[in-house]
Amino acid sequence: xxxxxxxxxxxxxxxxxxxxxxxxxxxxxxxxxxxxxxxxxxxxxxxxxxxxxxxxxxxxxxxxxxxxxxxxxxxxxxxxxxxxxxxxxxxxxxxxxxxxxxxxxxxxxxxxxxxxxxxxxxxxxxxxxxxxxxxxxxxxxxxxxxxxxxxxxxxxxxxxxxxxxxxxxxxxxxxxxxxxxxxxxxxxxxxxxxxxxxxxxxxxxxxxxxxxxxxxxxxxxxxxxxxxxxxxxxxxxxxxxxxxxxxxxxxxxxxxxxxxxxxxxxxxxxxxxxxxxxxxxxxxxxxxxxxxxxxxxxxxxxxxxxxxxxxxxxxxxxxxxxxxxxxxxxxxxxxxxxxxxxxxxxxxxxxxxxxxxxxxxxxxxx
Amino acid sequence: xxxxxxxxxxxxxxxxxxxxxxxxxxxxxxxxxxxxxxxxxxxxxxxxxxxxxxxxxxxxxxxxxxxxxxxxxxxxxxxxxxxxxxxxxxxxxxxxxxxxxxxxxxxxxxxxxxxxxxxxxxxxxxxxxxxxxxxxxxxxxxxxxxxxxxxx
Numbered sequence: 001x002x003x004x005x006x007x008x009x010x011x012x013x014x015x016x017x018x019x020x021x022x023x024x025x026x027x028x029x030x031x032x033x034x035x036x037x038x039x040x041x042x043x044x045x046x047x048x049x050x051x052x053x054x055x056x057x058x059x060x061x062x063x064x065x066x067x068x069x070x071x072x073x074x075x076x077x078x079x080x081x082x083x084x085x086x087x088x089x090x091x092x093x094x095x096x097x098x099x100x101x102x103x104x105x106x107x108x109x110x111x112x113x114x115x116x117x118x119x120x121x122x123x124x125x126x127x128x129x130x131x132x133x134x135x136x137x138x139x140x141x142x143x144x145x146x147x148x149x150x151x152x153x154x155x156x157x158x159x160x161x162x163x164x165x166x167x168x169x170x171x172x173x174x175x176x177x178x179x180x181x182x183x184x185x186x187x188x189x190x191x192x193x194x195x196x197x198x199x200x201x202x203x204x205x206x207x208x209x210x211x212x213x214x215x216x217x218x219x220x221x222x223x224x225x226x227x228x229x230x231x232x233x234x235x236x237x238x239x240x241x242x243x244x245x246x247x248x249x250x251x252x253x254x255x256x257x258x259x260x261x262x263x264x265x266x267x268x269x270x271x272x273x274x275x276x277x278x279x280x281x282x283x284x285x286x287x288x289x290x291x292x293x294x295x296x297x298x299x300x301x302x303x304x305x306x307x308x309x310x311x312x313x314x315x316x317x318x319x320x321x322x323x324x325x326x327x328x329x330x331x332x333x334x335x336x337x338x339x340x341x342x343x344x345x346x347x348x349x350x351x352x353x354x355x356x357x358x359x360x361x362x363x364x365x366x
Numbered sequence: 367x368x369x370x371x372x373x374x375x376x377x378x379x380x381x382x383x384x385x386x387x388x389x390x391x392x393x394x395x396x397x398x399x400x401x402x403x404x405x406x407x408x409x410x411x412x413x414x415x416x417x418x419x420x421x422x423x424x425x426x427x428x429x430x431x432x433x434x435x436x437x438x439x440x441x442x443x444x445x446x447x448x449x450x451x452x453x454x455x456x457x458x459x460x461x462x463x464x465x466x467x468x469x470x471x472x473x474x475x476x477x478x479x480x481x482x483x484x485x486x487x488x489x490x491x492x493x494x495x496x497x498x499x500x501x502x503x504x505x506x507x508x509x510x511x512x513x514x515x516x517x518x
Binding site for chain 2: 032034036037039041044112259260261363365
């Protein structure tokens with residue numbers, strides 16, 4: 001009897017719980033003007049600007065993509081053996097007709113700290129470029145063509161991004177990356193392939209629709225190491241349909257917003273890296289050779305949410321070659337040429353231009 | 367007689383502990399403002415769970431339509447005319463332990479997305495509200511401050 005009484009006593013509150021339909025937002029008859037008179041009990045939270053403007057294309061936490069470039073030709077310079085003054089006929093000027101090149105792209109960006117006062121994000125990325133050659137002219141072989149054909153190029157890296165707002169207007173954006181780039185296999189990685197890039201931007205958040213910034217970067221985007229000033233502008237027009245996303249000179253896009261879940265971008269991106277060659281070849285001519293790959297991608301991008309935070313990204317455009325030349329690193333050490341340096345290239349190669357597309361699926365950030 | 371005393375003691379213990387539990391849980395009830403100061407949210411208890419409605423907007427008029435803001439980014443087209451003022455953006459929070467409410471969701475009218483959400487009370491007038499996707503690592507924390515009506 002007593003146990004039944006206790007059971008009923010405990011069960012009573014459960015029976016009294018009102019059934020709440022949490023899915024509905026019914027109109028509520030309430031005088032909202034009373035909330036004008038509310039004030040902080042102690043003090044307001046310190047206000048900081050956020051890292052985004054309204055309708056900015058979503059930031060990707062995890063992305064998986066596939067990049068495809070259509071056919072083009074590669075004409076290579078003579079490749080000299082640095083240990084010999086003798087010309088090697090097997091490394092004379094080469095020619096390869098590339099049927100297509102393609103590769104996977106993976107990236108993960110995890111916000112280690114993410115609050116109103118600071119965002120610290122750590123990431124990892126992988127990108128590869130595999131080359132499918134048509135039948136090669138065996139009378140004009142070249143070790144550069146051979147390693148591209150057999151090994152392709154890949155980049156595996158870590159990166160960090162820090163967004164530090166100081167108040168509602170000013171912020172500092174810091175980005176750094178360390179990438180292993182080359183023709184290596186995963187069993188032949190060493191620090192010869194390590195290349196680092198860094199950028200710092202001081203910015204102003206003018207309002208919810210506009211942020212600008214100026215800074216400096218050390219980058220490999222055009223293939224070889226360079227120091228260049230950068231300009232940031234993220235803007236959304238008052239009609240919330242048009243805008244731009246610019247990080248000049250790396251990329252610049254006009255943005256057209258169709259809804260909160262779909263948008264298109266039109267513009268360009270500079271993409272490149274310096275690839276250390278020779279890890280999987282016994283050719284002395286490839287040792288300490290650094291392939292400076294830089295390309296301009298003029299493109300249209302369409303992004304839309306396919307399910308909650310999963311977004312599809314499809315981009316297509318024209319890939320214009322900026323650089324596919326190669327340097328011989330003196331004593332294996334990187335050097336700075338910049339836009340005005342006169343150091344000669346070890347190889348001056350010509351890469352044809354072509355169309356490309358990149359399809360990806362992304363988990364996007366809140 | 368001894369059994370009756372034990373029963374009374376047991377019931378008293380149950381009653382007082384559940385009262386204290388409810389007191390802590392109900393600390394969440396009130397009017398709060400996110401760090402951006404754009405809205406004020408009234409958190410209330412419905413049944414055993416906690417919900418939050420937008421009761422004040424810094425900019426209540428849509429600059430494009432010149433009408434009161436509606437939930438125009440809602441993924442469900444049928445709900446895009448629901449007024450933002452009065453909108454329930456915090457839903458289904460349960461009191462987990464001292465100063466923590468979990469299992470709820472938060473809705474962002476700016477993009478029509480709903481996120482998993484946990485609320486932690488740093489002190490009686492400050493909340494850390496973390497919205498996230500799937501796992502807490504993929505999220506962002508905001509600071510909300512308690513408001514009360516101005517004393518004359």
